[in-house]
Amino acid sequence: MAWCPKCRNEYRAGIAVCADCGDPLVADLAAHQAAAKAVAAARTLRIVAPGGTLDALAQGFAARRIPCQRDPQGGALLVPEAAAELIEAGLAQVAEYERVGDVFHVYGPRQDQEVELPRDPKWLELPMATLASDLAAAVGGLVAWLAAPGRPAAKAAARLDELTASGKVDVADVMRWAAAERLHKPLNAWADHLAQRPPAGLALRLAQRAAAGEPAIARALLHVVAKLRDRGVAPLMLPLLDHDDPEVRGEADEVLLSVSGIDVGFDADAEPEVRARSVALWREWIGKHGSR
Secondary structure (H helix, E strand, O other): OEEOOOOOOEEOOOOOEOOOOOOEOEOOHHHHHHHHHHHHHHOEEEEEOOHHHHHHHHHHHHHOOOOOEEOOOOOEEEEEHHHHHHHHHHHHHHEEEEEEOOEEEEEEEOOOOOOOOOOOHHHHOOOHHHHHHOHHHHHHHHHOOOOOOOHHHHHHHHHHHHHHHOOOOOHHHHHHHHHHOOOHHHHHHHHHHHHOOOOOOHHHHHHHHHHHOOHHHHHHHHHHHHHHOOHHHHHHHHHHOOOOOHHHHHHHHHHHHHHHOOOOOOOOOOOHHHHHHHHHHHHHHHHHHOOO
């Protein structure tokens, strides 16, 4: 009998190639697999990353008992090819990376991961004067509570409202900071709170910051702008419909959909000439209704 080492189908004697995948058959499947594992164990992959990231990866591999060593040439880790699947699964959860042949290029932490700040109850109880004396810490402490369930979130939002009303805090600046820090849950919870009675001009200021920000910040801020439903931001969305980042294009379309109540069928992943037809429809709508 013969076996396909890839799909493990069994064939009668005289057949040399698997009918399904085209791989050559082997007489002893167990021996073939053992030999393949031995070859893989002898091969190494290189992981290239900035110094700090490389140190963190080395510590993580050690904790998971994945053998690794520093490349004598510097700037990389060497790991056994046999651990490639395990390594790739781990990197996918925490890092921005790509694999090219036998080299993993790790660029840094994943940018879409949610970050959570520690929740300290003192920020919900301290006098306003004390909060105002250390605004950076107070704002971070209150923002951390915005995504909490129940009354703590409402209390944190109320205290931020009070700091805003007193002129101590610029909501747009704090929201941009939260977007940059990937504090998406509290950011969106705060947006839901403010959407009940949006502060005058907030949506416009956020849209301006989105237009000037890097894609990750733009995406987060536009998501907030859509919740505020201010038609005055519509003209700022037109150039963002042609942004290099398709997710930014999609968020800009969501803003226009939220303020107009109509869907022109914009496809953020379509080719430019296809998108142009939808952009023309949005331009026409903005010309008639965008500033009302």
